[in-house]
Amino acid sequence: MPDPSSRPAAAPTGVIHDIGYQRYTGPRLGRWQVFxxxxxxxxRTAFGLGRSAKAKIFPWLIVAIVVLVAAGATAVRAQIGEVVLTYAQFADAMSWLVIFFxxxxxPELVSRDLRSGVLPLYFSRPLPRADYPLAKLAALVSALWLLLGAPQLLMFLGAAFSTGDGWRGTWNELLDLLPGLLYAGLWAxxxxxxxLLVASLTGKRAFAAGGVVAVFLMTTPIVGTLSVMPSTTVNELALLGSPSTIVQAVGTWALGDLLIAPGSGDAGNQIGGFGPLYALAALGLVVVSVVLLLARYRKVAS
Structure with missing residues (x-):
């Protein structure tokens, strides 16, 4: 009987090859770098940067329109010597473009990720679930503020160089600009x-876009209905019926004459003594929307 120890050893079934890959030895970026x-x-996505030419058409068309309006207002002011559109009024005048923007x-910011199913990949990194929607929200707020604020800076530069009062005129112009920028921030x-809350509810961009437009535009008839009611109190509270008119009411209360434009009518300005209530309503809208947005991403891709 052959000795078992004399049997040939079995051939190896596998082998590990060193093909030159090395471990990462650099700095490991954390939460805030991911944010x-x-x-x-x-x-960048908001303005189509780094994407196809098709993705750039709409955002830059909106940018071109607001810049042309600002340049036109600046040119008219330089010619006639009178302010035809204040900085705060500019934000109101461009609000309908903001809605479509x-x-x-x-939907580009959040619906695409929902549809493609990449959120589990995001959350597999050192990224808390709350950071993802907050980063997207911060990006959208910044994009909207730039959309409304940058043309105001163009208007300021034109007015500052055309004023005949020297540094005093430039300083007064700056004091008019700052409320306009703050008001643009409120819109944003x-x-x-x-x-962003509405867009996060669906992965289909068309449905998300339609939902956003519906929230802002289809609530406007509510304001019109309430504004013609026989009660003065109801008339003064009518602007609570739509997010757009809530922002306008806050601006009317906080900015006063800086916002009242010729031909705007009384309905948009008659808020009585309810200015603080409108400010609380705007704050409540933001807080509730952000809380619901965070709650949405606690459940998604879980």
Whole structure:
């Protein structure tokens, strides 16, 4: 009987080859770097940067329109010597463009990720679930503020160089600009929080865009109905019926003459003594929208 120890050893069934891959030895970026990357990517996405030419058409068309309006207002002011559109009025005048900008950009920021199913990959990294929607929200707020604020800076530069009062005139112009920029920020925060919440509810961009437009435009008839009611109190509270008119009411209360444009009518300005209530309503809209947005991403891809 052969000795078992004399049997040949079995051939190896596998082997590990060293093909030159090395371990990563550089710095490991943490939570805030991931947040910043998401924010930067979202801001670029809002304006179609780094994407196809088709993705750039709509956002840059909107940019071109607001810049042309600002340039036109500046040119007319330089010719006639009178302010035809204040900085705060500019934000109001461009609000309808903001609605469509949000309707297109918000689905690009969140609906695409929902549809493609990449959220589990995001959340597999050191990224808390709350950071993803907050980064997208910050990107959309920044994009909207740039959309409304940058043309105001153009108007300021034109007015500052055409004023005949020297540094005093430039300083007064700056004091008019700052409320306009703050008002543009209010538009950006309210519209971005609501628009992103609506867009996060579906992975289909067409449905998301339609939902955003519906929320902002289909609530407007409510304001019209309440404004013609026989009760003065109801008339003064009518602007609570739509997010857009809530923002306008806050601006009317906070900015006064800086916002009242010729031919705007009394309905948009008669808020009585309910200005603080409108400010609380705007704050409540933002807080509720952000809380619901965070709750949405606690459940998605879980």
């Amino acid at each position: 910043g990357a998401l924010y930067g990517h979202g801001l 949000v309707a297109v950009v918000a 925060v309210v519209f971005a929080s609501i628009g």
